[in-house]
Amino acid sequence: MGWRVRRGASLAFASGAACLLAGAVMAGEAKQPVDEVNPLIGSRHGGNTFPGVVLPFGMLQWSPENTKGTHARAASPSGYQYDATRIRGFSLTHLSGAGCRGAGGDIPFMPVTSPVTSSPSADLTDSVYASDFSHADEQARAGDYRVRLANGVQVELAAATRSGMASFAFPAGQAANLLIRASDSEVGSSDASVAVDASSREVTGSVTSGNFCGYLAKADQRSYYTLYFIAEFDQPIVEHGAWHDGDLKPKAATASGGTNYDDKGFPGTGKGSGVWLGFRPDGKPVHVRVGISYVSLANARANLKAEIPAGTDISRVRAKAREAWNQALSKIDVTGGSDEQRTTFYTALYHSLLHPNVFSDVNGEYRGFDQQLHRVEGGQHQQYANFSGWDVYRSQLQLLTWLYPDVGSDIAQSLYNQAKQNNGEWDRWTHNNGGTHVMSGDPAVPSLAAIDAFGGHAFDLRGAYASLAKAATEPTAHDLSDDGCNVECVGQRPSLDQWLSLHYIATTSHSWGGAAETLEDATADFALSQLAARAGDHDGERRFLARAGYWRNLYNPTATPGAGYIQNRNADGSWPVFAPDTEDGFVEGSASVYLWMVPFDVQGLFDRMGGRAKAIERLDRFFHDDQGHWALTGAGPLHAELDNEPSVGTPWLYAFAGQPYKTQEAVRIVVNTLWKNAPEGIPGNDDLGEMSSWYVWSALGLYPAIPGRAELVIGSPLFPHARVHRSNGDVTIDAPGASADTPFVHALTVDGKSHDSPWLSARFATEGGRLYFDLRAQANPHWGADSSKAPPSFPPPQG
Numbered sequence: 121m122g123w124r125v126r127r128g129a130s131l132a133f134a135s136g137a138a139c140l141l142a143g144a145v146m147a148g149e150a151k152q153p154v155d156e157v158n159p160l161i162g163s164r165h166g167g168n169t170f171p172g173v174v175l176p177f178g179m180l181q182w183s184p185e186n187t188k189g190t191h192a193r194a195a196s197p198s199g200y201q202y203d204a205t206r207i208r209g210f211s212l213t214h215l216s217g218a219g220c221r222g223a224g225g226d227i228p229f230m231p232v233t234s235p236v237t238s239s240p241s242a243d244l245t246d247s248v249y250a251s252d253f254s255h256a257d258e259q260a261r262a263g264d265y266r267v268r269l270a271n272g273v274q275v276e277l278a279a280a281t282r283s284g285m286a287s288f289a290f291p292a293g294q295a296a297n298l299l300i301r302a303s304d305s306e307v308g309s310s311d312a313s314v315a316v317d318a319s320s321r322e323v324t325g326s327v328t329s330g331n332f333c334g335y336l337a338k339a340d341q342r343s344y345y346t347l348y349f350i351a352e353f354d355q356p357i358v359e360h361g362a363w364h365d366g367d368l369k370p371k372a373a374t375a376s377g378g379t380n381y382d383d384k385g386f387p388g389t390g391k392g393s394g395v396w397l398g399f400r401p402d403g404k405p406v407h408v409r410v411g412i413s414y415v416s417l418a419n420a421r422a423n424l425k426a427e428i429p430a431g432t433d434i435s436r437v438r439a440k441a442r443e444a445w446n447q448a449l450s451k452i453d454v455t456g457g458s459d460e461q462r463t464t465f466y467t468a469l470y471h472s473l474l475h476p477n478v479f480s481d482v483n484g485e486y487r488g489f490d491q492q493l494h495r496v497e498g499g500q501h502q503q504y505a506n507f508s509g510w511d512v513y514r515s516q517l518q519l520l521t522w523l524y525p526d527v528g529s530d531i532a533q534s535l536y537n538q539a540k541q542n543n544g545e546w547d548r549w550t551h552n553n554g555g556t557h558v559m560s561g562d563p564a565v566p567s568l569a570a571i572d573a574f575g576g577h578a579f580d581l582r583g584a585y586a587s588l589a590k591a592a593t594e595p596t597a598h599d600l601s602d603d604g605c606n607v608e609c610v611g612q613r614p615s616l617d618q619w620l621s622l623h624y625i626a627t628t629s630h631s632w633g634g635a636a637e638t639l640e641d642a643t644a645d646f647a648l649s650q651l652a653a654r655a656g657d658h659d660g661e662r663r664f665l666a667r668a669g670y671w672r673n674l675y676n677p678t679a680t681p682g683a684g685y686i687q688n689r690n691a692d693g694s695w696p697v698f699a700p701d702t703e704d705g706f707v708e709g710s711a712s713v714y715l716w717m718v719p720f721d722v723q724g725l726f727d728r729m730g731g732r733a734k735a736i737e738r739l740d741r742f743f744h745d746d747q748g749h750w751a752l753t754g755a756g757p758l759h760a761e762l763d764n765e766p767s768v769g770t771p772w773l774y775a776f777a778g779q780p781y782k783t784q785e786a787v788r789i790v791v792n793t794l795w796k797n798a799p800e801g802i803p804g805n806d807d808l809g810e811m812s813s814w815y816v817w818s819a820l821g822l823y824p825a826i827p828g829r830a831e832l833v834i835g836s837p838l839f840p841h842a843r844v845h846r847s848n849g850d851v852t853i854d855a856p857g858a859s860a861d862t863p864f865v866h867a868l869t870v871d872g873k874s875h876d877s878p879w880l881s882a883r884f885a886t887e888g889g890r891l892y893f894d895l896r897a898q899a900n901p902h903w904g905a906d907s908s909k910a911p912p913s914f915p916p917p918q919g
Contacts, residue, residue, distance in 0.1 A: 153449035154442055156466035157262040162217065162806050164202035164799035169471060169806050170214045171200060171260035173279035175441055176448040177504070177527060179478045180412055181214040182277045182284040183265065185228050185306075187246040192379075192387045194306045197221045202799040207269065208250040209301055210277060210286065212349065212412055215506060215551075216474045217806025220558065222332035222340075223551070225306030226347045227325070229408075230299040231273040231288045239363040240299055241379075241392040249299060262449075262470060263441025274405075278437035280427035281478055283411040285437045292403025300351070301394045302375065305329040308387030309378035310343040314395050316373045318357040323395065324350050324417055328378065332551045333558050335385030339604030344554025345487070347412060348420045352430065354407040359398035365391050407434060414552060415493060419481040426482045448473055451523045452816070456840035456858065463797045465819050465838070471802075471812035472519055475512075476531050479505035479552065487553045489541035499578050501526065504534040509548040509563030510640075511765055511807035517567050518824040519813045521574040522846065522885065528576030532568050536584040539564070544587060545598065545612045557608045560632045560707045561640025564588065564612075566647035569828030572654060575848060575886050585648075585655040592648060592664070595620070599630065606632040613641065618691070624673040626691040627705065635674055635688045635705035639717050642671040646720040646914065647828035662917055669916025671718055675728050683738070684728060685711050701757040709766040710757035712742065719769050720826055722776040723913035732777045732907065739773060743786055750789055753803055762790050763804030768814050772825045772833045776911050780878035780904035781864055784836045787818050788863035791838060820844070820853060821893070822880070825911065830882035833911050834904070836863045836895055849888025857895040865903050867894040878904035879911035 162169035172183020186195035186204035195204040197218045199211060209228025230240075232249055240249045257268035265277040272291035278284060290296035302325050303312035314325030330344040362372035369375070375395055379387035399406050409432065411424025428437060449466055457465075480486040480503035484496045496503050504527075521528025538555075539546040546564035547555030565588050572581060591612050599611035613619065614631035624638045631637035646668035652660035677684035679698050687698045688705035696704075700712045715738075718725045726735040743760055745751045751759035761767045771790065774782035794803035795815050806812055817823045821837035824830065837855045844851040868875045869892045870884070 152446050153453070153466050154262050154446040156463045157445070157449070157470045158463050158467050158797055159260040159262065159265075159470070160202065160799050161464070161467045161797060162471065162799070162802035163198075163200055166804060167800070167802035167806050168196050168198045168217045168219065169802065170198040170216060172210070172214065172265045173263055173277045173284065173441065174474060175263065175279055175281050175444050176473045177475070177477045178279060179282045180212055180279055180284050180410075181224070181474075182210060182212055182279055182286070183214050184267065185209045185211050185225055187250055189245050189247070191244050191246050192308075192389055194221050194225060197223050197306075199225045199306060202255075205254065206246065206250050206252050207267070208246045209299070209304070210275065212284065212410065213347065215808060216471055217802070217808055217811070218508065219805040219807070220333035220336070222307040222330070222334055225304070226327050226329065227349050228301045228304055229286065230301065231269070231271070231275065231290065232297045232299060233271045233273060233290060233294040234297075235295055236297055236299070236361060236368070236396045239366050239368045240301060240394060240396075241303070241363060242366045242390050244390060262445040264438050276434060278434050279441055280437060282413065282423040282481065283409065283427045285407065285409050285428055285432070285434045287405045287407050287434050289405040290399070290401065290403065293401055296399040296401050296406065298397045298399070298406070299394060300325070300396070301392065302327055303378045303392035303394060304387070307331045307334060307385065308381050309392075310380060311376070311378045312393055313376040314362075314374065314393065316357065316360045316395050316397065318360060318373070321353040321355070321357055322350065323397070326417070330551065330554050331381055331385060332556045333608060334381060337604045337608045339608050339610055340556050341381050341385045345414055345552035347414055348417045349410055349412050350417060350420045350424055351408050351410045352424070353397075355399050355404065357397050358400055360395060362393070362395045364393045413481050414479060414487050415481055415485050419483065419485060423482050445470070450845070452820075452842060452844050454839040454842045457838060460797045461838060461860070464795050464801065465816065467797075468795070468812035468815040468819075471806055472516055472809040472816055475506045475508070475808040476504040476534070477506055479503045479534070489538045489553055489555065491553070492541070494537070494541070500530055500533045502530050503537065504531045505550065505552050506808065507531070507535060507550045507567075508808040508810065509567060510559030510561060511810035513563040513566040513570060513827065514765055514768060514810060514814075515817055515824055516808070516810045516813035518570050518574050518830075519816055521571045521576040522844070525575040525847065526578065528571040528574065529578035532571045532576055532584065533579035535564055535568065536580060536587065539587055544591060545596065546588065546591060547612070557604050557610050559607070560609070560614075560637050562592070562613055562644040563640070565592075565644040565651070566827040569647035569650045570824070572651070573828060573830040573882065574824075581651070582655045585651045585657070588648060588651065589660060592616070592645065593620070602630050605630065619670070622691060623670045624689055627688040627696055628691065632707050633688075633705040635686055635711070636707040636709075636714060638674050639671055639686065639714060642668045642718070643720065643827050645670075650828040665914065666916045668720060668914070669724075671721070672724070672728065677728065686715055687711055703757070707766070708764055709761060712758045713761055713766050716742070716770045716773060717766055720914050722773060723910070724915045726777060736774070736777050736779055739770070739777070739782070742770065752790055752794060762794060765807065765810060768811070769825055772823050772835070775833050775878040775904065776913070778905045778907050778910065779901065780834065781899040781901055783833070783878070784863045784865060785899065787835045788838075788860070791815065791818050792860050821855070824885075830885040831911060832880045832885055834865070834868070834878045834880065836865050837893060846888055848886060851884075851888050852890040853893070854891065855893035855895050858893070862895040862897050864896050864899045865893060866896050866900045867903065868892065876903055876906065877909035
């Protein structure tokens with residue numbers, strides 16, 4: 121995730137979106153899932169999504185880079201912000217929904233209609249070599265992005281997996297120049313090079329970058345990947361030039377030099393290099409095919425040749441992208457609901473299937489965490505990269521693997537490969553072939569356990585488990601280091617020595633926050649117990665399940681008069697001064713938010729609170745303000761923040777407490793109010809699809825609430841019919857009475873048999889089946905209320 125940004129749609133957008141979606145379907149044709157997607161959702165108010173072109177899990181993400189008038193600062197971590205209507209380039213790599221800048225933005229291409237008379241790196245305010253645009257002149261669809269710039273250039277982008285194609289239609293009679301800003305990755309570069317071969321109409325080069333969240337801590341102010349590219353044009357290059365820092369070099373064919381990183385971790389002011397190309401001012405569109413690789417220029421060339429060979433028309437690339445997205449989105453067929461609901465749903469599914477993304481080339485080669493060349497082997501199909509662990513272990517990897525068990529398996533193997541190349545350390549937030557250590561906990565463990573639970577079995581389970589178990593029991597120098605803290609503590613298990621000796625992480629530690637780290641480590645150890653069982657290590661299963669119970673050491677029953685809380689605890693066992701609204705010891709949330717984050721032992725938590733009735737009373741206060749209004753986000757630190765991961769599991773806890781109708785109501789309120797078909801339609805950073813995956817699960821009426829397991833807590837479906845297509849058995853969800861205003865379950869059958877438990881066994885998730893809901897507008901407090909039928913909890917073993 122990264123650094124959390126807190127968060128209405130304009131009439132202009134609403135009209136534009138309607139025209140955009142209508143234009144995606146020919147007259148008389150039935151609308152398909154791909155036609156429902158609006159990539160502009162989440163591009164305003166901190167969603168940090170990008171609208172450009174990409175395939176499912178694609179390596180290349182070609183999208184605009186907006187500017188607010190400061191060249192050394194990207195408009196947002198995705199490069200694009202809806203309110204920043206000026207573009208300084210179209211770059212080849214992006215992450216969707218990250219909270220930190222530094223997520224790519226490599227090799228921007230920028231068409232300009234003025235002579236190049238000064239160095240683009242010296243354009244510190246983006247006033248010379250950038251262009252305004254209007255959203256009325258912009259179209260964003262799955263696999264198809266187009267915009268007409270204010271300088272008159274019509275830009276069209278299309279993508280394959282490791283390559284892309286662009287069309288730049290310059291106005292006739294004006295200069296037709298294209299800048300290739302080799303050094304201008306989102307937060308800079310340590311090196312770059314670019315070369316023009318006018319005779320072959322080809323440009324090649326590379327950029328060395330990284331620095332994700334580098335402006336927050338010195339630990340990540342470094343480069344760790346090199347991206348290579350080849351660009352082949354269909355029009356003659358009639359002139360060219362280059363620049364380095366402030367020096368313009370007319371007629372030069374090569375340039376080199378990165379921006380470097382300043383003392384605060386941003387690009388050096390006025391630094392960088394690139395080339396510009398001049399084409400005939402005859403109004404004929406200039407088409408370019410681009411291939412990329414993180415291994416070599418030769419591999420970039422091979423990727424391009426394999427995916428978009430010479431002579432390919434851009435319309436063909438668009439059509440193949442549309443076909444790929446339609447196939448991916450058709451994994452879940454929903455019918456009924458409004459146009460707005462379907463667009464919100466399918467866009468959420470679209471955002472859930474972007475990352476982690478392919479990192480290996482067509483020949484199977486990839487650059488590892490050890491900076492050495494590797495090749496996928498055994499049963500692995502692709503190496504994947506860009507793992508936002510702290511976020512995606514909660515529901516995104518479950519959804520992805522549920523739909524694509526082969527991709528989930530490859531992601532699990534990819535994470536294990538990274539760890540083997542990284543001296544046995546599993547990094548919690550990986551970017552390309554580097555670790556960034558961002559956020560807290562040890563999320564690789566629940567991630568692998570979730571992948572395996574949801575059917576992704578084709579990875580080295582025993583090898584991965586052994587590696588994770590070692591990392592959880594043997595402190596390393598990084599575990600005992602303060603480097604990178606708070607946001608980027610370098611240890612896989614920060615202060616593991618305290619976990620082993622104190623059985624909690626103390627107030628003073630090598631972690632971001634002791635209480636939050638304790639809860640994350642407890643979740644990781646619970647997931648490790650599940651991996652141990654599947655790997656045949658039953659002693660390890662019992663040992664790690666016991667360690668999962670260490671969260672209880674931070675539950676202070678007298679934290680406040682009449683109410684206990686999980687809070688920081690000093691190493692000597694004493695409790696520091698405490699208030700429920702404190703963020704001391706916690707990560708992007710308060711003590712009131714983190715109180716509920718024991719998803720594997722919910723009944724144990726309720727028992728500590730004094731029973732289910734007390735827990736329900738506290739949940740009610742958590743979700744409502746003093747006037748009884750819903751308090752779902754922005755209501756203060758004592759209430760839910762359903763725009764961020766620590767809160768997203770809490771609405772489902774009512775099902776554990778015998779009041780599943782309140783889960784149904786709360787989830788539906790969030791779905792109806794915090795999500796919408798608008799640029800601000802995602803309530804918070806999308807975090808590489810985590811928040812969007814929550815919406816997909818919620819709209820289906822199901823949720824994987826227990827980390828590392830495949831039981832599903834039941835909510836209520838938004839659509840009258842949904843069918844999830846899976847190789848191991850489809851899931852069919854019928855709810856004839858479903859609507860935005862009918863969230864309450866009155867009856868449910870599973871495969872034709874009456875079912876009054878508010879959860880489904882793991883077998884249903886992995887083998888499929890049919891659900892039939894009777895939904896109504898009035899609550900039924902009796903359905904699912906039997907305490908003996910609550911979703912399972914997993915307390916530590918006795919004795």
